[in-house]
Amino acid sequence: MKRQELADTIKSHRNFLCVGLDTDLQKVPQKFLKEKYPLFAFNKEIIDATRDHCVAYKPNVAFYEAYGSKGWEQLEMTASYLPDTHFRIADAKRGDIGNTSARYAEAFFKQMPFDAVTVAPYMGEDSVTPFLSFDDKWVIVLGLTSNKGSADFQHMQENGETLFERVMRRTAAWGDTGNTMFVVGATHPEAFAGIRKIIPDHFLLVPGVGAQGGDLRAVAQSGLNTDGGLLINSTRDIIYASSGDDFQEAAAAKASILAAEMSSLLAEQNL
């Protein structure tokens, strides 16, 4: 998906919500456990219920790998079922030497129709650039993550610049605003203003709203840019909103509440 299409989708749908698909058989309604492809069967119903209230989906690859090749097959089925009107993110946190990153890119961009894959920057340029050689595909590089462990290394500082700031500054130069995004956790709302000085135009993928405690309004106020520039992810609050027979209605209701909040936030900034 091209940047303009993503920006247009955000403006016409009036939200910048990404629904996370961290599908866990211990949390889905019991009825799915009888299915041959339970992860996919659940995802399909969640996608059907939420597609009118979001602009992106993000399966978390770990939750499929945990079920082996059978899980991987259901990741493929899910990727194929995701509507191509939506931005499709493989949350995979990959990254390796060049010839190996190229194979990961093949897995997510050629074997499956994802628009983007999340990548860890520790190994530097040749671990990131192989993902940039596909037309209309994106790399989403970890910047400042939402978890407690983000404090261990990402705040290391040299000459007044933190590691996550250096990652953003350097990585931004390897690609462009039409093929590179960054992960910034909603659990650090105070960091968004500073980050927007380094990368004013890039899209940010923002996990950590909801179960992890991030503040949607604070993030939007300092994170939105003229193209929207944010994809805010919510997972558990939506897909596990109910474990009963009403899980689809409950998921749709939660997503629509978040989408309505986002609509107000867009309007406040005349977007």
Place this chain on the structure above:
Amino acid sequence: MKRQELADTIKSHRNFLCVGLDTDLQKVPQKFLKEKYPLFAFNKEIIDATRDHCVAYKPNVAFYEAYGSKGWEQLEMTASYLPDTHFRIADAKRGDIGNTSARYAEAFFKQMPFDAVTVAPYMGEDSVTPFLSFDDKWVIVLGLTSNKGSADFQHMQENGETLFERVMRRTAAWGDTGNTMFVVGATHPEAFAGIRKIIPDHFLLVPGVGAQGGDLRAVAQSGLNTDGGLLINSTRDIIYASSGDDFQEAAAAKASILAAEMSSLLAEQNL
């Protein structure tokens, strides 16, 4: 595998060679392309040919994912075929927030019988520790990697300590020398003496000998410790030593040359 068993294996086999299984259908002998499970069929013959000349195997997960769920299935077949007398490493470079790293650990330690998985440290403690809660399983954390991009962030410095040194110092405290190793590329032989001051007792997984140009002797001289403490990986030089019908003999010959060099290096240090 316990540390003592790994140390004993190195001493009795007289080598510390790890054979990388980055299996690529464009490089294997033509005859495998007719197989239903070509990646596995090739791996099986490589394992049979080299097991007497190495102590570890390291499938590179990207090369299986690039073939989709069918590739993942062959990774599982390969993992099951690897002899449990050898140390079995999933080179996956995973790492995510705690609940997600726990699912990756399940994939490699419960769905498959790997002894160790490589992990990227960018996300900090809660991205690493879930891998440490399995008995006799190991995490192998990226320290100083073998590629050009290692210079981009790993050398960032604060208070005289580089990022890769901080990763080693802090991560060493999350686990112990019986469940944590570090990746240090053979392309930085000058760094081993300094690294041994920070982590004298940990095992190091060392890629970059061979095709990437690293120097085995220099690495061994400053990297070996009383338990061996090194697993040196070689991939392309061994598994693609020949693309003809003699590929097994060629792979065995290359592995046995490396093993013999390692035997001398162990003897030089009275190990």
